[in-house]
Amino acid sequence: MARASLRFSSLRLGGRYLTAAALLLVGIWLQRAGIVDDLMTYWGDIVYLTGQHIELTLISGGLAILAGIPIGILFSRPALRRWADGLMQTLNIGTTIPTLAVLALSMSFLGIGSTPAIFALWVASLLYIVRNTYSGLMAVPDHLIEAANGMGMTPGQILFRVELPNALFVMFAGVRTALAINVGTVPLAFLIGGGGLGELIFTGIDLNDNGMMLAGAIPTAALAVAVDALIGYAAYFLIPRGVNPLR
Amino acid sequence: MIRLDNLTKIFETKEGTTVAADHVNMEVQEGEICILLGPSGCGKTTSLKMVNRIVPPTSGRVFLGGKDTTDYDTITLRRQIGYVIQQIGLFPNMTIEDNIGVVPRMLGWDRQRTAKRALELLEMVALDPAIFLKRYPKELSGGQQQRVGVARALAADPPVLLMDEPFGAIDPINREIIQDEFLKMQKQLGKTILFVSHDIDEAVKMGDKIAIFRAGKLEQFDTPDNVLAHPANSFIADFVGGDRTLKRLRLLTVGEVMDAEPPRVKADDSLSSALQLMNDTDYDNLIVVGPRGRAQGVVYRSVAEGRQGLCNDHHSGLKATVRESDDLRTAVSQMFAHDLTWLPVVDDEGFYKGYITQRGITHTLGRTYRDAEQGA
Ligand SMILES: Nc1ncnc2c1ncn2[C@@H]1O[C@H](COP(=O)(O)OP(=O)(O)OP(=O)(O)O)[C@@H](O)[C@H]1O
Ligand SMILES: [Mg+2]
Numbered sequence: 001m002a003r004a005s006l007r008f009s010s011l012r013l014g015g016r017y018l019t020a021a022a023l024l025l026v027g028i029w030l031q032r033a034g035i036v037d038d039l040m041t042y043w044g045d046i047v048y049l050t051g052q053h054i055e056l057t058l059i060s061g062g063l064a065i066l067a068g069i070p071i072g073i074l075f076s077r078p079a080l081r082r083w084a085d086g087l088m089q090t091l092n093i094g095t096t097i098p099t100l101a102v103l104a105l106s107m108s109f110l111g112i113g114s115t116p117a118i119f120a121l122w123v124a125s126l127l128y129i130v131r132n133t134y135s136g137l138m139a140v141p142d143h144l145i146e147a148a149n150g151m152g153m154t155p156g157q158i159l160f161r162v163e164l165p166n167a168l169f170v171m172f173a174g175v176r177t178a179l180a181i182n183v184g185t186v187p188l189a190f191l192i193g194g195g196g197l198g199e200l201i202f203t204g205i206d207l208n209d210n211g212m213m214l215a216g217a218i219p220t221a222a223l224a225v226a227v228d229a230l231i232g233y234a235a236y237f238l239i240p241r242g243v244n245p246l247r
Numbered sequence: 248m249i250r251l252d253n254l255t256k257i258f259e260t261k262e263g264t265t266v267a268a269d270h271v272n273m274e275v276q277e278g279e280i281c282i283l284l285g286p287s288g289c290g291k292t293t294s295l296k297m298v299n300r301i302v303p304p305t306s307g308r309v310f311l312g313g314k315d316t317t318d319y320d321t322i323t324l325r326r327q328i329g330y331v332i333q334q335i336g337l338f339p340n341m342t343i344e345d346n347i348g349v350v351p352r353m354l355g356w357d358r359q360r361t362a363k364r365a366l367e368l369l370e371m372v373a374l375d376p377a378i379f380l381k382r383y384p385k386e387l388s389g390g391q392q393q394r395v396g397v398a399r400a401l402a403a404d405p406p407v408l409l410m411d412e413p414f415g416a417i418d419p420i421n422r423e424i425i426q427d428e429f430l431k432m433q434k435q436l437g438k439t440i441l442f443v444s445h446d447i448d449e450a451v452k453m454g455d456k457i458a459i460f461r462a463g464k465l466e467q468f469d470t471p472d473n474v475l476a477h478p479a480n481s482f483i484a485d486f487v488g489g490d491r492t493l494k495r496l497r498l499l500t501v502g503e504v505m506d507a508e509p510p511r512v513k514a515d516d517s518l519s520s521a522l523q524l525m526n527d528t529d530y531d532n533l534i535v536v537g538p539r540g541r542a543q544g545v546v547y548r549s550v551a552e553g554r555q556g557l558c559n560d561h562h563s564g565l566k567a568t569v570r571e572s573d574d575l576r577t578a579v580s581q582m583f584a585h586d587l588t589w590l591p592v593v594d595d596e597g598f599y600k601g602y603i604t605q606r607g608i609t610h611t612l613g614r615t616y617r618d619a620e621q622g623a
Binding site: 148153241 | 340383
């Protein structure tokens with residue numbers, strides 16, 4: 001597990017070209033080691049479990065976005081701002097709790113299956129989204145808000161027309177981190193019966209079957225890269241040009 | 248009309264209290280530009296922001312058209328006040344067109360009318376709409392952004408404008424152009440404007456009134472000419488500068504000071520009739536004009552006495568002329584440049600209108616001091 005997560009995080013960090021080159025090398029190596037044959041053996045499982053994996057990520061990540069952005073917005077409102085620092089500290093402590101522990105706690109409350117898994121993944125992703133939404137909104141220059149106020153915008157208009165668009169880039173970065181971590185954490189869901197590619201990884205480890213383990217690990221890594229790239233593209237196209245450092 | 252009544256703002260911070268505005272009283276008439284002037288930190292911005300309640304006053308009141316601003320809800324109040332903030336504050340996420348259209352859209356203008364207005368305003372601030380409408384603020388220079396800031400404040404045609412150093416980031420040459428454009432526009436629109444500046448030249452040029460602040464206190468509130476001619480105390484005298492009398496030259500036009508319709512000779516008059524006219528009118532030289540009255544040259548008494556013939560053949564060329572609409576600074580500059588004590592004045596088409604002398608200028612500038620002495 002540690003090896004798998006290490007691999008995808010280093011992939012995530014590398015630049016796009018580096019990623020492509022690495023994938024090429026990995027591909028060659030896979031071919032040589034006969035791993036492609038192993039992957040073909042488990043193809044049916046891979047497709048099914050990848051579907052489950054994506055489902056877990058989409059549901060838990062989607063819910064994290066749905067909850068995290070409003071929470072981040074709430075923390076940045078003047079009425080709550082005084083406590084926001086404390087609240088953010090608390091959330092930061094939350095990020096230091098190992099996901100495995102969250103899973104265990106979640107299971108002890110919600111039992112086994114996909115519900116506790118989704119809950120744990122939601123918790124693990126939520127923090128990044130809240131944090132970046134909050135800090136993105138706080139980084140919007142005061143004078144922009146003053147200009148907006150001076151023009152007679154209502155607080156709602158200021159939020160939607162000025163604050164959120166200008167925080168969008170930082171918010172996207174939060175979503176990107178959150179989902180990358182989410183995809184990489186989903187394999188753990190198998191441990192509490194949540195399904196996903198973890199099934200191949202952990203069973204492979206148990207049976208000392210390298211091929212089976214890789215049949216889970218490689219698609220997991222590929223998913224992480226794909227999600228990262230997808231959000232990267234979304235950020236490129238969805239964030240208005242005026243506040244998008246990428247274009 | 249804007250009236251500030253004992254307007255006071257005290258900022259309480261951990262480092263101590265700052266009195267940013269200290270019982271400020273003033274009244275700006277409808278259609279006037281009032282310049283808030285003073286050194287950095289004297290409270291200009293704070294006073295300005297209390298008008299649209301961005302900064303809530305500690306005490307005192309602001310009246311807009313006779314109505315206390317606390318009687319409006321802030322949103323309604325602010326939508327009828329154009330606001331140009333010191334930091335420009337264009338929204339980076341919107342194109343220039345959308346930035347200008349913010350208030351019109353909030354007021355429910357349709358797309359077409361908003362777009363037309365943006366186009367019109369960009370032209371007014373001398374930015375080519377074809378180039379700039381679809382750009383984002385980060386793609387503009389500081390000076391260009393500032394002009395868009397002014398356009399944005401004017402978008403919904405508010406009767407009152409608050410402008411915080413609106414031309415601060417524009418280079419001197421373009422600043423003059425923008426100032427002229429703005430004054431021309433103001434002549435048509437007649438807005439009531441509070442305008443922060445820390446540049447005395449800008450204040451003298453743009454202001455109908457100047458309010459000079461020091462450490463939150465309004466030290467003098469007067470016309471530019473009075474501020475320059477009669478600074479209320481030594482702080483103001485220092486602030487407006489040792490050359491303040493020279494600055495007054497900008498406030499008067501040649502037309503206001505010249506001797507109008509003096510005697511003149513036609514090009515086909517004889518020198519002897521010119522001499523006769525000089526003797527009758529006690530002049531030592533006369534301007535020679537063409538058949539329709541354009542200034543062509545000058546005949547001097549010595550020439551008229553010593554020679555025979557037509558003025559046309561014996562006049563000397565004009566070294567320099569000034570126009571009626573020029574300010575006195577231009578006239579004095581011309582005199583110094585050409586070593587002259589007087590200049591003929593022409594209108595835009597070159598027709599001879601009168602002449603202006605150094606004595607006349609000093610006399611006019613000195614009048615206000617003599618009046619003050621008599622009054623004292
Ligand atoms: N929000 C605030 N909190 C505390 N003090 C403030 C605040 N705003 C302004 N001040 C203080 O009030 C005083 C007046 O500030 P103000 O911004 O009105 O000056 P100004 O005349 O506009 O100066 P400048 O020409 O530099 O823009 C200054 O001493 C400033 O430090
Ligand atoms: Mg200021």
